[in-house]
Amino acid sequence: MPRIALIHALAHSVAPVNEAFERAWPEAVRMNLLDDSLSADLAREQGLDERMNERFLALGDYAFRTGASAILFTCSAFGPCIDAVARRWPQHPVLKPNEAMVGEAAALARHGRGRIALVATFAPTLASMPAEFPSDLTVVPILAEGALAALDAGDGARHDALVAQALSRTSPDVDVVALAQFSLARAADAVAKVVQVPVLTTPASAVRALRARFVRN
Numbered sequence: 001m002p003r004i005a006l007i008h009a010l011a012h013s014v015a016p017v018n019e020a021f022e023r024a025w026p027e028a029v030r031m032n033l034l035d036d037s038l039s040a041d042l043a044r045e046q047g048l049d050e051r052m053n054e055r056f057l058a059l060g061d062y063a064f065r066t067g068a069s070a071i072l073f074t075c076s077a078f079g080p081c082i083d084a085v086a087r088r089w090p091q092h093p094v095l096k097p098n099e100a101m102v103g104e105a106a107a108l109a110r111h112g113r114g115r116i117a118l119v120a121t122f123a124p125t126l127a128s129m130p131a132e133f134p135s136d137l138t139v140v141p142i143l144a145e146g147a148l149a150a151l152d153a154g155d156g157a158r159h160d161a162l163v164a165q166a167l168s169r170t171s172p173d174v175d176v177v178a179l180a181q182f183s184l185a186r187a188a189d190a191v192a193k194v195v196q197v198p199v200l201t202t203p204a205s206a207v208r209a210l211r212a213r214f215v216r217n
Contacts, residue, residue, distance in 0.1 A: 001027050001028055001029050002028060002029065002069035002070060002214045003028075003029040003030075003031060003066075003067055003068050003069050004021075004028050004029065004030050004031070004068065004069065004070050004071075004072060004210060005030075005031050005033060005063035005064075005066075005068035005070070005071045005072070006018070006030055006031065006032050006033070006071075006072050006074060007033045007035075007059050007060075007063065007071060007072070007073050007074065008032065008033065008034040008035070008036070008074045008075065008182075009034075009035060009036065009038035009039040009042075009073075009074070009075035009077075009078065010036060010039050010074075010075055010122075010181070010182070010183055011034060011036050012148075012151055012152075012182070012183035013074040013075060013097075013181070013182035013183055014032055014034060014074075016182045016183060016185040016186060016201070016203045017072070017074055017182050017203040017206070017207070018030065018032070019185075019203070020185070020201075020203035020204050020206070020207040021207055023204075023207075024204070024207045024208060024211060025207055025210070025211040025215070028210075028211070028214075031063070031066065031068065033059060033062070033063065035055075035059065038052070038055065038075065038078070039075060039077070039122065042077060042078070042124055043122075043123075043124060048078065048080055048081060048128075052078070052081055053080070053081050053084045055081075056073075056078065056081035056082065056084060056085055057084055057085060057088060059085075060085035060088060060089060060094070061088070064089055064092060068092075069092065069093075069214070070092055070093035070094070070095070070210060070213070070214075071085065071089075071092070071093070071094045071095065072095045072097065072206055072210060073085075073094075073095065073096060073097050074097045074182045074202075074203075075097060075181070075182070076096070076097045076098045076120075076122075076125045076128075076129050076180050076181055076182075076202065077122060077124040077125045077127075077128055077129070078128075079096055079128050079129070079131075079132060080128075082094065082096045093210070093213055095206060095209065095210065096132070097181075097182060097202050097206060098129060098132060098178075098180060098202050099132075099206070099209070100202075100205035100206045100208060100209035100210075101178055101200050101201070101202045101205035101206070102132050102133055102178075103205075103209075104200055104205050105133070105176050105178045105200055106133060106134050106137060108175055108176040108198055108200075109137050109174075109175045109176055110137070111175070112175030112176075113173070113174075113175055114136065114137045114138055114175070115137070115138045115140060115172070115173060115174040115175055116133065116137060116138070116139050116140065116174055116175065116176055116177075116178055117140045117142055117167065117170075117172045117174040117176070117177045117178065117195075118130060118133075118139050118140065118141050118142065118178050118180055119142045119144060119163060119166065119167065119177060119178065119179050119180060119184065119191070120141070120142070120143055120144070120180040120181055120184070121143070121144045121147040121148035121151070121159070121163065121181060121183065121184060122148055122181060123143055125180050125181060126141040126143055126180070129180055140170075140172045140174055142166050142167060142170050142172065143166070144162050144163040144165075144166035145162070145166070146162050147159045147162040147163050147166070147187075148183070150162060151183060156186060159186070159187065160186060160187040160189075160190040161190065163179075163184060163187040163190060163191060164187065164190040164191050164193065164194050167191055167194055167195060168194040174197060175197055176197050176198045176199075176200060177191060177195055177197060177198070177199045177200065178200050179191065179199065179200065179201050179202065180202065181202065182201075182202050182203050184201065184202075185201040185202065185203050185204070188201050
């Protein structure tokens with residue numbers, strides 16, 4: 001079985017992706033690397049720079065040199081840094097957290113009106129992630145304010161309620177809802193109750209994509 005390195009910038013991302021592996025690909029060997037200062041430094045500095053690139057390259061180098069077959073990064077605000085890791089290690093799969101979900105959401109949107117609701121609780125995600133969707137589609141960004149703070153305080157129920165409220169308050173006319181962060185996966189059921197379209201989560205989409213690369217059915 002391949003060894004998959006899961007690299008996290010938020011502690012809240014660890015459980016959702018491991019739960020997704022347990023459901024869809026329990027045989028995969030996982031290693032979890034967490035540096036929660038990455039998200040804190042990004043929020044404080046308001047941007048990505050060469051120092052952040054170097055930090056991601058160091059994490060990627062460590063993961064592959066321990067024998068990982070692939071890396072899945074689980075924080076969606078660091079796209080350019082993840083691209084740098086992929087360029088350094090072209091012989092191995094290096095997945096952005098939202099890469100697989102973007103593909104699934106785009107396919108669903110193209111069968112409808114071409115509109116996707118992108119929901120986040122971490123504002124920098126909405127600054128970087130919309131550009132990852134195909135340019136012929138319309139991305140409607142929605143920030144669930146206060147939800148991440150609720151999760152940080154240990155109030156998961158309030159987090160989920162605030163995410164659902166953000167969608168019901170905005171009422172976007174879309175074909176699919178994309179929950180942008182791994183930490184948002186827990187709110188999928190609450191969101192599904194207030195919308196009439198498919199709800200995608202990043203961990204479920206990512207695990208499906210990784211499994212397809214390594215497992216022949």
